[in-house]
Amino acid sequence: MATDTLVRRTPARTRARKAKQAVGLGTRMRRNWQLYAMLAIPLVWLAIFAYWPMYGAIIAFKDYNVVDGILGSRWVGVKHFERFVESYQFWRLLKNTLILHVYELLATFWLPILLALGLNMARRRWYRRSVQLITYAPHFISTVVVVGLIVVIVDPNSGVLNQFLALLGLGPIDVLSNPDYFRHLYVWSGAWQTMGFSAIIYLAALTSVSPELHEAAIVDGASRLRRIWHIDLPAIRPVAVILLILNIGSIMSVGFEKVLLLQNTLNLQTSEVLDTYVYKLGFASQVPQFSYAAAIGLFRSVVGLALLVLANAVARRFAKSSLW
Amino acid sequence: MSMATATSSPPGTPAPVRETRSDRIVMICNYTALGLFTLAVLYPLVYVVSASLSDPKNVVSGKVWLWPVGLSVEAFKAIFDYDSIVSGFSNSIVYAVGGALLATALTLLAAYPLSRKGLPGKGLIMALFVFTMMFSGGLIPTYLVVDRLGLLNSRWAIVLPAALAVWNMIITRTFFQSTIPEELVEAAKVDGCTDFGFFWRIVLPLSKPIIAVNMLFYAVAQWNSWFSALIYLTNEHLFPLQLVLRQILIQNQFDPSQVRDTAELIRMKELQEQLKFSLIVIATVPPLLIYPFVQKHFVKGAMVGSLKG
Numbered sequence: 001m002a003t004d005t006l007v008r009r010t011p012a013r014t015r016a017r018k019a020k021q022a023v024g025l026g027t028r029m030r031r032n033w034q035l036y037a038m039l040a041i042p043l044v045w046l047a048i049f050a051y052w053p054m055y056g057a058i059i060a061f062k063d064y065n066v067v068d069g070i071l072g073s074r075w076v077g078v079k080h081f082e083r084f085v086e087s088y089q090f091w092r093l094l095k096n097t098l099i100l101h102v103y104e105l106l107a108t109f110w111l112p113i114l115l116a117l118g119l120n121m122a123r124r125r126w127y128r129r130s131v132q133l134i135t136y137a138p139h140f141i142s143t144v145v146v147v148g149l150i151v152v153i154v155d156p157n158s159g160v161l162n163q164f165l166a167l168l169g170l171g172p173i174d175v176l177s178n179p180d181y182f183r184h185l186y187v188w189s190g191a192w193q194t195m196g197f198s199a200i201i202y203l204a205a206l207t208s209v210s211p212e213l214h215e216a217a218i219v220d221g222a223s224r225l226r227r228i229w230h231i232d233l234p235a236i237r238p239v240a241v242i243l244l245i246l247n248i249g250s251i252m253s254v255g256f257e258k259v260l261l262l263q264n265t266l267n268l269q270t271s272e273v274l275d276t277y278v279y280k281l282g283f284a285s286q287v288p289q290f291s292y293a294a295a296i297g298l299f300r301s302v303v304g305l306a307l308l309v310l311a312n313a314v315a316r317r318f319a320k321s322s323l324w
Numbered sequence: 325m326s327m328a329t330a331t332s333s334p335p336g337t338p339a340p341v342r343e344t345r346s347d348r349i350v351m352i353c354n355y356t357a358l359g360l361f362t363l364a365v366l367y368p369l370v371y372v373v374s375a376s377l378s379d380p381k382n383v384v385s386g387k388v389w390l391w392p393v394g395l396s397v398e399a400f401k402a403i404f405d406y407d408s409i410v411s412g413f414s415n416s417i418v419y420a421v422g423g424a425l426l427a428t429a430l431t432l433l434a435a436y437p438l439s440r441k442g443l444p445g446k447g448l449i450m451a452l453f454v455f456t457m458m459f460s461g462g463l464i465p466t467y468l469v470v471d472r473l474g475l476l477n478s479r480w481a482i483v484l485p486a487a488l489a490v491w492n493m494i495i496t497r498t499f500f501q502s503t504i505p506e507e508l509v510e511a512a513k514v515d516g517c518t519d520f521g522f523f524w525r526i527v528l529p530l531s532k533p534i535i536a537v538n539m540l541f542y543a544v545a546q547w548n549s550w551f552s553a554l555i556y557l558t559n560e561h562l563f564p565l566q567l568v569l570r571q572i573l574i575q576n577q578f579d580p581s582q583v584r585d586t587a588e589l590i591r592m593k594e595l596q597e598q599l600k601f602s603l604i605v606i607a608t609v610p611p612l613l614i615y616p617f618v619q620k621h622f623v624k625g626a627m628v629g630s631l632k633g
Binding site (some may be wrong): 025028029032034035036037038039041042043045046048049050051052053054055056057059070115118119121122124127130131133134135136137138140141142143144145147148149151152153157158159160162163164192196223224225249257260261275278279282283290293294297298300301302304305308 | 519
């Protein structure tokens with residue numbers, strides 16, 4: 001991610017660069033000591049809360065116990081990884097994780113794009129403003145409250161969903177404890193919550209489209225839909241590709257908190273994913289299995305990173321825009 | 325988008341000359357679809373507010389579906405008799421305000437130096453930050469670090485690990501790059517201004533929008549967070565509101581010992597179902613109150629160009 005390379009190299013800039021290079025590296029660093037001093041605090045934070053845990057992830061290759069600590073515990077190689085891959089949980093967790101997030105991606109990725117195109121087309125300011133104000137709002141609601149909302153709405157006794165079904169002579173259905181409904185509940189409540197806010201980034205890309213392009217197209221007799229297809233969509237393509245890459249990179253992880261909240265003993269069959277399993281091994285079982293849980297977590301992180309790199313390579317090859 | 329028949333088409337104004345018939349149909353469909361989608365987003369929110377303001381009996385029997393039936397504010401009064409909700413509310417305010425101040429400070433301190441051209445080692449430091457977005461040690465190792473630092477069961481365990489979000493840092497850095505011209509820095513240097521002085525007297529006053537956006541993002545994130553409290557805290561007096569909400573709303577745990585007298589308890593049992601609605605309203609109001617004030621900032625530029633920073 002480098003903007004600096006995007007800056008045009010004018011002759012004046014190149015000269016300035018040469019002049020700077022004439023000054024030694026040590027001198028330049030000494031001149032900027034105050035900037036480094038400012039960076040020091042965030043860097044210490046980064047070392048402690050981001051890189052120390054990465055180092056701590058080596059317990060995945062050890063038999064961690066509290067007394068000996070991270071360094072002192074015995075090395076056991078890939079024992080925990082083998083145990084996980086061979087366990088009966090492995091395929092079920094992998095399947096649930098992948099299906100949930102691929103479903104989410106397919107069902108909801110294009111929704112914010114559609115919303116942004118619609119908003120961009122709408123000319124009446126008050127209408128645009130109110131749609132935006134209302135659809136952005138759920139983004140600021142917490143996961144706990146969203147799940148709480150789901151609970152009260154689908155409640156088998158008093159929830160509005162079952163009241164409605166009763167009118168049609170159907171139900172009552174207990175949505176929360178049925179594994180068949182879990183994925184739909186997860187994906188569509190997510191769409192409700194994030195679609196409006198995710199449209200912002202596409203709207204920003206659309207506002208950068210020159211109005212002259214549209215005017216020229218109108219003169220040539222292009223219809224609205226044609227202009228969307230040939231002007232608006234190409235304008236948001238780079239943003240869409242980048243968001244898609246990021247989405248694919250997080251296929252193994254996102255949404256863990258909501259999954260955990262929506263989970264109950266009756267829907268485990270579809271709702272148990274890698275992250276919730278790690279949580280249970282580490283915090284909700286009688287004997288915490290830190291090393292085994294850390295191994296599963298590490299497996300998840302590595303696969304996620306690999307997917308990100310892969311998606312980026314594919315995007316760079318075919319869509320000609322990429323993260324790096 | 326669906327061709328629905330609901331009538332939220334715009335009031336008639338003279339159409340531009342070039343507007344063809346098919347374009348007008350597209351436009352009407354567009355307005356209708358936007359309107360229907362907005363109503364779909366709005367409905368659950370309206371339903372919850374209405375239910376929280378209705379008579380408890382009507383809520384339990386399912387008579388409420390759009391507007392309040394039999395006005396009553398009992399459920400809101402009951403909230404304030406439930407001790408852990410009150411303490412959760414005040415804890416959440418501490419976490420949100422404290423967390424937002426700390427995190428915004430850290431974000432500005434990281435973003436400004438990294439926005440400056442020609443700082444030796446800048447690329448490497450930036451890469452160190454960005455890498456943590458793609459790869460993390462994981463839940464267990466992070467927990468062990470917090471444990472090792474002796475932060476378990478303290479307010480710091482909630483605030484410190486969340487004290488910087490790399491994404492926000494990148495947005496802030498992009499803001500600095502596009503609003504603080506390098507010429508200004510050089511002019512100030514010629515006048516003998518140090519980097520500290522420049523940051524304090526010139527950069528910060530020019531950065532009010534991005535400071536506001538950061539404060540909002542961090543405060544809302546803290547207000548809405550519950551998972552770190554779940555794993556790092558066992559002392560109930562430190563629980564944030566969201567964790568208390570989870571117990572009552574989702575796990576259906578209603579703890580009578582939290583209520584002080586028995587007459588109250590009987591009333592509370594009747595109210596229990598409705599309490600959920602009023603709780604949802606109370607927990608959602610603070611973030612929704614601040615957001616319109618900051619909305620114009622993140623629409624205007626703060627998010628723009630942040631992606632490929």
